Amino acid sequence: MDAVFSGLASGFEVALDPFNLFLVLGGCFVGTLIGALPGIGPINGVAILLPIAYGLGFKPESAIILLAGIYYGAEYGGRISSILLNVPGDAGAVMTTLDGNPMARNGEAGKALSLSAVASFVGGTFSVILMSFFGPALASYAIHFSPSDYVALMVFAFASLASLVGSNPVKTLLAALIGLMLASIGIDANTGVARYTFGIPDILAGIDFLVVVIGLFGMAELIHLVEQQAAGTLKTLKIDKSFVTLKDLAFVKWTILRGSLIGFFIGILPGTGASVASAVAYGTEKRSARDSSKFGQGDMRGLAAPEAANNASAGGAMVPMLTLGIPGSGTTAILLGALLLFNVTPGPLMFQQRPEIAWGLIASMYIGNVALLIINLPLVGLFARMLTIPQQFLTPLIAVLAFIGVYSVVSNPHDLYMITALGVFGWFLRKLDFSLAPVILGFVLGGLFEDNLRRALSISGGDWTILVTSWNSVALYVLALLVVAVPVVVGRRRRARAEDASPKAPA
Amino acid sequence: MTFAKTASALLLTSFLVSPAFAQEIDRPECVAPAKPGGGFDLTCRIAQQGLEKQFDGPMQVTFMPGGIGAVAINLFNTTRTDDPNAIVAFSSGSLLNMATGKYGQWGAGDVRFLATAGTDYGAVIVRDDSPYKTLKDVMDALKENPGGVVMGAGGSVGSQDWMKAAILMKSEDLDPRQMRYVAFDGGGDAIAGLLGGSIQVYTGDVGEMVSHLGTGEMRILAAMSDERLPAPFADIPTAKEAGYDAVWPIVRGYYMGKNVPDEAYNKWVEAFQAAYKTDEWAALVKDKGLLPLDLSGKEMDADMKKRVERMTGIAKEAGLIQ
Numbered sequence: 103m104d105a106v107f108s109g110l111a112s113g114f115e116v117a118l119d120p121f122n123l124f125l126v127l128g129g130c131f132v133g134t135l136i137g138a139l140p141g142i143g144p145i146n147g148v149a150i151l152l153p154i155a156y157g158l159g160f161k162p163e164s165a166i167i168l169l170a171g172i173y174y175g176a177e178y179g180g181r182i183s184s185i186l187l188n189v190p191g192d193a194g195a196v197m198t199t200l201d202g203n204p205m206a207r208n209g210e211a212g213k214a215l216s217l218s219a220v221a222s223f224v225g226g227t228f229s230v231i232l233m234s235f236f237g238p239a240l241a242s243y244a245i246h247f248s249p250s251d252y253v254a255l256m257v258f259a260f261a262s263l264a265s266l267v268g269s270n271p272v273k274t275l276l277a278a279l280i281g282l283m284l285a286s287i288g289i290d291a292n293t294g295v296a297r298y299t300f301g302i303p304d305i306l307a308g309i310d311f312l313v314v315v316i317g318l319f320g321m322a323e324l325i326h327l328v329e330q331q332a333a334g335t336l337k338t339l340k341i342d343k344s345f346v347t348l349k350d351l352a353f354v355k356w357t358i359l360r361g362s363l364i365g366f367f368i369g370i371l372p373g374t375g376a377s378v379a380s381a382v383a384y385g386t387e388k389r390s391a392r393d394s395s396k397f398g399q400g401d402m403r404g405l406a407a408p409e410a411a412n413n414a415s416a417g418g419a420m421v422p423m424l425t426l427g428i429p430g431s432g433t434t435a436i437l438l439g440a441l442l443l444f445n446v447t448p449g450p451l452m453f454q455q456r457p458e459i460a461w462g463l464i465a466s467m468y469i470g471n472v473a474l475l476i477i478n479l480p481l482v483g484l485f486a487r488m489l490t491i492p493q494q495f496l497t498p499l500i501a502v503l504a505f506i507g508v509y510s511v512v513s514n515p516h517d518l519y520m521i522t523a524l525g526v527f528g529w530f531l532r533k534l535d536f537s538l539a540p541v542i543l544g545f546v547l548g549g550l551f552e553d554n555l556r557r558a559l560s561i562s563g564g565d566w567t568i569l570v571t572s573w574n575s576v577a578l579y580v581l582a583l584l585v586v587a588v589p590v591v592v593g594r595r596r597r598a599r600a601e602d603a604s605p606k607a608p609a
Numbered sequence: 610m611t612f613a614k615t616a617s618a619l620l621l622t623s624f625l626v627s628p629a630f631a632q633e634i635d636r637p638e639c640v641a642p643a644k645p646g647g648g649f650d651l652t653c654r655i656a657q658q659g660l661e662k663q664f665d666g667p668m669q670v671t672f673m674p675g676g677i678g679a680v681a682i683n684l685f686n687t688t689r690t691d692d693p694n695a696i697v698a699f700s701s702g703s704l705l706n707m708a709t710g711k712y713g714q715w716g717a718g719d720v721r722f723l724a725t726a727g728t729d730y731g732a733v734i735v736r737d738d739s740p741y742k743t744l745k746d747v748m749d750a751l752k753e754n755p756g757g758v759v760m761g762a763g764g765s766v767g768s769q770d771w772m773k774a775a776i777l778m779k780s781e782d783l784d785p786r787q788m789r790y791v792a793f794d795g796g797g798d799a800i801a802g803l804l805g806g807s808i809q810v811y812t813g814d815v816g817e818m819v820s821h822l823g824t825g826e827m828r829i830l831a832a833m834s835d836e837r838l839p840a841p842f843a844d845i846p847t848a849k850e851a852g853y854d855a856v857w858p859i860v861r862g863y864y865m866g867k868n869v870p871d872e873a874y875n876k877w878v879e880a881f882q883a884a885y886k887t888d889e890w891a892a893l894v895k896d897k898g899l900l901p902l903d904l905s906g907k908e909m910d911a912d913m914k915k916r917v918e919r920m921t922g923i924a925k926e927a928g929l930i931q
């Protein structure tokens with residue numbers, strides 16, 4: 103414990119150095135803007151700026167602090183286009199659209215933006231605190247999470263997402279199935295055989311997550327907007343000056359804490375990141391809510407839970423990277439590359455060999471979270487006004503940005519055709535009253551589920567009992583069962599009680 | 610109000626990227642045909658830093674993930690066949706894909722191999738508390754029961770990570786198809802799997818172990834090189850020393866489109882040759898966990914084509930292709 107405090111003290115000394123402090127603030131600000139752009143998320147933000155940070159000749163700790171600031175800022179900023187435009191900037195922000203965008207449409211854009219900023223702040227800070235005190239212990243737990251445990255985690259995620267089953271369960275299941283089908287495209291990770299690629303090399307590696315998100319969500323939303331405008335049914339939104347109140351925060355305080363906890367623990371597992379974390383947090387919240395009828399129509403809890411979770415997972419993903427040198431997410435893989443670029447070897451030795459970098463980075467995350475809250479709250483008004491930009495200007499601008507965002511990551515024109523095709527497909531699905539979130543979740547969870555199931559079975563040589571041999575798995579299966587069963591049982595009991603009570607009530 | 614509109618619009622348009630095309634090498638670019646953070650990224654970083662003084666402008670690194678290089682080779686054979694500015698990173702994995710037909714119609718004859726960044730070798734790695742103390746222990750266990758040792762790495766069946774394990778099996782005349790091989794998504798996940806006890810033997814690379822050498826978490830049982838490697842790997846026995854004919858060099862380098870004019874190609878070759886002579890290049894290659902291998906131009910092109918031929922032979926033996 104003493105080591106943690108003295109480490110943190112020396113870390114704050116590094117992070118509070120005026121130049122580094124400036125970099126944290128600058129990184130957070132730029133990161134927020136990058137994250138706010140549809141199509142450009144933390145991964146490409148950091149990847150694009152890495153060579154610039156290197157080229158400027160900063161000291162390693164300064165460069166890493168800058169990149170981490172951008173990473174954090176982009177995670178914060180990702181919520182903005184989700185809430186305002188219904189176009190998620192990256193994978194982790196998909197769940198944010200579910201209740202965030204309805205809130206904005208109900209004239210509560212300012213409230214949604216400020217509430218999600220606070221939820222992000224709590225999630226982010228929560229995970230940094232857990233990381234600084236329990237990092238090494240948590241990391242060694244995380245690597246003992248075996249492929250069969252991941253299978254159990256995915257079952258749990260699917261179970262908690264059963265709550266997404268909306269007005270039409272068949273359509274939701276079909277949507278999830280479409281997601282699973284999209285996930286099976288590409289070279290099979292186990293045997294190296296190409297599946298459903300039809301000889302097109304561009305989809306040999308599968309369809310990139312970003313392409314699916316931008317296509318199905320972003321492009322479909324734009325087509326929908328254009329259609330509404332052509333039909334003259336588009337409502338212009340008034341400038342709203344709503345802001346989150348203390349009463350609102352008191353209402354969602356447990357939601358935010360639960361979301362933070364879920365996000366952090368899913369974040370530390372290598373291979374699962376913000377998208378799984380926010381989905382599980384949303385599902386659990388909806389499942390455990392007493393009255394979940396407002397979810398999907400602008401419930402504050404449905405916004406706070408995924409936002410707290412995706413920022414907590416951003417911190418959680420740092421744990422295996424810093425303590426073991428194993429990246430827990432795509433973005434931390436780039437940060438890891440950045441450390442190597444500066445000849446810093448991440449892992450247990452980093453805390454001894456280069457404490458100024460390890461602790462400086464951790465201290466800068468504390469500062470970054472506070473800075474992001476301070477930067478984001480006053481900007482709420484400015485961002486909320488984005489909605490007042492006339493649609494004929496906003497729609498093409500978003501379309502252009504989404505195309506640039508997708509193209510800048512991979513520089514492959516094929517992806518542009520893909521997002522266009524997926525956009526049209528997504529628009530058709532919307533016309534048919536399909537919800538798009540299950541498609542995305544089927545896509546993410548399906549891939550992870552398949553890879554890990556097959557890994558587990560290769561380990562056991564085809565013996566299925568491997569799936570229930572560890573306590574982690576068993577505990578997760580029990581939780582999955584509870585998540586499905588408890589609301590049903592509670593609901594039935596409540597209904598029974600209501601029926602008992604009703605005859606006594608005067609007719 | 611107007612300010613707010615202008616500000617929001619500006620904020621949205623401030624990240625435009627504009628590509629440029631010219632016959633001069635005025636915008637040097639290294640294409641890493643993968644997501645950021647992996648081996649191709651590393652290869653491009655070596656070019657970016659090592660050739661810093663050879664070009665006026667900074668070299669840009671771009672990413673083009675897809676089919677372990679399939680997307681990139683396809684693009685450089687269809688639209689960017691004569692781009693004088695761009696070099697593409699490749700590795701032995703890409704050569705293996707050319708050998709086994711994973712790049713569809715594109716093979717070793719469809720690119721202009723340019724220069725090497727360095728070389729690495731396969732490594733047989735176990736967790737520190739593993740009962741296997743030497744490569745012989747692993748091989749004996751495999752001989753007793755070919756499916757009894759859980760091996761794994763970051764690539765699928767048929768990838769070069771799998772080939773390393775398959776070559777080990779082959780060296781004792783065991784059938785590679787009988788081994789228990791777990792395919793992870795990249796080396797990081799595979800190392801996590803090894804440390805977490807999901808797999809017993811990891812067929813990784815020597816270079817990536819630099820950052821794990823002093824931690825006491827893992828042991829390298831053997832390097833898959835012809836001879837012992839220089840420090841810090843000098844203590845690692847080779848598989849050959851232990852009596853197993855299992856060598857797997859991993860070359861890292863760059864190719865260009867096949868229609869690039871000779872003038873531009875030669876300029877690049879000169880840039881690499883000039884960089885090879887500097888101490889900075891040697892230090893850079895070492896820092897990135899690679900061993901020196903300075904080949905460029907025609908000599909390099911011929912060497913790579915020879916390697917592809919050798920791999921075709923191995924792939925046939927391992928039953929990957931007919």
